[in-house]
Amino acid sequence: MSPPALCDGLCQNGGSCVNPDTCTCQQGFTGKRCETDIDECTDGFVECDSRAICVNLPGWYHCECRDGYHDNGMFSANGESCEDIDECATDRHSCANDTVCFNVDGGYDCRCPHGKNCTGDCNHDNKHKHNGQIWVLDNDRCSVCSCQSGLVMCRRMVCDCESTTADLFCCxxxxxxxxxxxxxxxxxxxxxxxxxxxxxxxxxxxx
Structure with a gap:
């Protein structure tokens, strides 16, 4: 029986010494002592789906779903099983209360229903009014206006005759x-x- 092959140093990452100073490497590794991991992602060995990104692993790789996508349970090797996450329906968005969440492929969009900004403030008679602010018209003390999410709503003052502060001019x-x-x-x-x-x-x- 021939003596076992001797290698100058141990073969790494599961490699086997087959001849003196010669290692046979496991899949995914290379080098004289199998010390180098093959980066399948950067070396062009792998082409993941557009909804996935290649992640290099020791001796292997993985097509991982990009942000905004999740696997549908089929776990395809190239990421074809990655599908869009509806952040709006699953309440995984960060849209403010005065914006509307719209789902888009791979993410979501917060849109303002009342104009370019989403503060909910109003402009009335060339005056800035904050969202939720209530005021009396300058030229009609019996009309009350309010700013609600970017919309101005005015109405006649509600008369409460039980109140000691009722405005008798308006009521x-x-x-x-x-x-x-x-x-x-x-x-x-x-x-x-x-x-x-x-x-x-x-x-x-x-x-």
Whole structure:
């Protein structure tokens, strides 16, 4: 029986000494002592799917799904089983509350439904109003406006006659002394029950 082959130093990474100073390497390794890992990714041995990226491993490689994709369970070697993650449906996005999440291939997009920015602020009468801000119109103290997610909404003041702070100018119905009187459209003149007047060619009467 011939003596076992001797190599100058041990063969590495599972390599076998087959002749004096000669190692046979395992797949994925090269070098005199099998000390060098073959980078299949950079050496052009592997072509992964466009939705995957090649990751070199000791003695091997792996086509790993790119960010925004996950494997559908088929675990194909070249990454063909990688499919898009719907970050919007799975709530894996970072869109702010005043933006809308739109899923795109390999990611998502936060879009602003109210314009170029997503602060939710408003511009009213050339004045900047913050999202959630409430104010009274300069030329009509009986109208209240609010800024809601970039939209301005105005309405007549809601009269609460139970409140001690009710504005009797805007809410004459809350004034017991005017219960039988009417307020002119210009809100400057009051009429007693039965009084009539003309406004825009129309006959008006306080009932």
């Amino acid at each position: 004459p119905e809350c004034n017991p002394g005017l219960s039988s009187k009417c307020l002119h459209q210009n809100r400057l003149i009051t009429y007693s029950s039965g009084d009539t007047w003309v406004e825009n060619c129309q006959q008006c009467q306080c009932m």
